[in-house]
Amino acid sequence: MARIGIKICGISDRASLDAAIGAGADHIGLVFFAKSPRNVGIEQAAALAHHAAGRAKIVGLFVDPDGDFLGQIRQSVHLDVIQLHGKESPARVAQVMAAQGLPVWKAIGVRKSADLDAARDYQGVARILFDAKPPEGADLPGGTGLRIDWSLMAGYRHSIPWILAGGLDPRNVGEAIQATGADFVDVSSGVESAPGVKDAARIAAFCEAARAAG
Template sequence: MPVTAKICGLSTPDTLDAAVQGGASHVGFVFFPPSPRNVGIEQARALAARVPDHVTKVGVFVDPDDALIDAVTAATGIRTLQLHKTAFERVAELDGRGHHVWPAISVKRASDLDESARFAAIPVDRIVYDAKTPDDALLPGGMGLRFDWTMLSGYRHPGPWMLAGGLDPQNVIPAIQMTGARLVDVSSGVESAPGVKDVAKIAAFLKAVAQC
């Protein structure tokens, strides 16, 4: 099974095109105003129209309400929701409405991984293991933080999953080898500044993933 990649936090046509042309299997759009990667509905509509059918569009949310999800879905056709800081009951509710849900689990220590077992009962489409940010951080991710990836070595996952947090073109290969991840997610690791994606870094990241 090949390893694939999601380029997250895209906000411009040229970087979106670089992700698609480089072989990304998923592209992510952030709908969270405090984030430097936030996109508005009309901006997302235009970007989503550029995404070919073989690439999955993912909406990245932080405990979203129905109005936001409905607006995004109507404008972009996004049906895959990556959910950060969203209660288990809310994740289950959105799954029951026919969305493809990807709850994010914030990981700092090995015991944090145990939260994934709860989602086997829904079951969700994919679990996102992301690095836990400081308690006072404004953002739940996209800060370039990573957790100890050795904790995932040999871990029995309840279903499909994705590795996120602190990945970049230089460390993604060892991260894949260490964890056995088949889908990896990058955002700040392919940026020249917060929220500013770098076409060359996107290409380098996807080239590295293709080697695995």
């Protein structure tokens, strides 16, 4: 299997950023969503992205953003990837790709096998990110600690490269990779000591376990 891709999402301070890069994460997620405990302001995000330059790719996570907000962030923060984590339609995702000129990842909430099929409507995105579908009415679309039923994804094949997220942590990421065949994993709450507070030791353990499984 190729080297496992690793994204540590919801980074909000330099110490956590250094811990993630030092542990071997190749993608860092910055959350631009006010309801999230991992939300970062523009100046804060710009400083983190600058600090990471040349060491890891920066993924900006947005939830149903309008064009003005995306443009405002892009003016100040260097992003390598835009991750859309809301209810964006295939048409809206196509608009963002055309307007922003960056690779776009689309998050899809998964609770049953039919949810996997929804990903097929998003042709043209760089990656699909499969996350656990939150309960109806939940404030957060991701970072909830909920886990996908990995058996749904056993032997799963898709024309678009995909990422496994949702409830991963240092203890279960190896099993998740083995069960699903994922070659790219994404973690947020699973490497935290409290909501929005990253733990350097957990980040290191997660990256080590992911690489060992690959």
